[in-house]
Amino acid sequence: MNNSIRQFVSFCSSIWEPAKVALKCVELYQPAIAAGLIVSKVGWQAYKQSFLKREIRELDSRINQISQIINSGILKKSIAAEAKKIKQDYKESREEKIRQKSFVVLAFGQIPSLFFDHPGSNIYQSVH
Numbered sequence: 001m002n003n004s005i006r007q008f009v010s011f012c013s014s015i016w017e018p019a020k021v022a023l024k025c026v027e028l029y030q031p032a033i034a035a036g037l038i039v040s041k042v043g044w045q046a047y048k049q050s051f052l053k054r055e056i057r058e059l060d061s062r063i064n065q066i067s068q069i070i071n072s073g074i075l076k077k078s079i080a081a082e083a084k085k086i087k088q089d090y091k092e093s094r095e096e097k098i099r100q101k102s103f104v105v106l107a108f109g110q111i112p113s114l115f116f117d118h119p120g121s122n123i124y125q126s127v128h
Helices: 002-027 030-072 077-115 123-127
Strands: none
Touching (some): 002 030, 030 077
């Protein structure tokens, strides 16, 4: 046990110097990396928004179909109760998709952060 701790400490100390050199080399590119991450997040969220809109439309049509079937009265009571549960599940799923869509809009709030010297570490980014 004690020997393994010593090995771990010696391993960490042997890696520390190369890691420090690598971090100093990457430090120059941190603003570009942060800007790239912000732009890629915003791009992904914008791309994802079209899928969310489509999924919400599909859920709306399924909810309408189930409502029409339930209201027609052709189902037995036990099956109608199950259909109402399914309809409720679709409604909850739709609400979750709408919530996700609102979070997509929040991602666009990171764009002003690109106008600072360091996009990943500034006052606006901290507030956002």
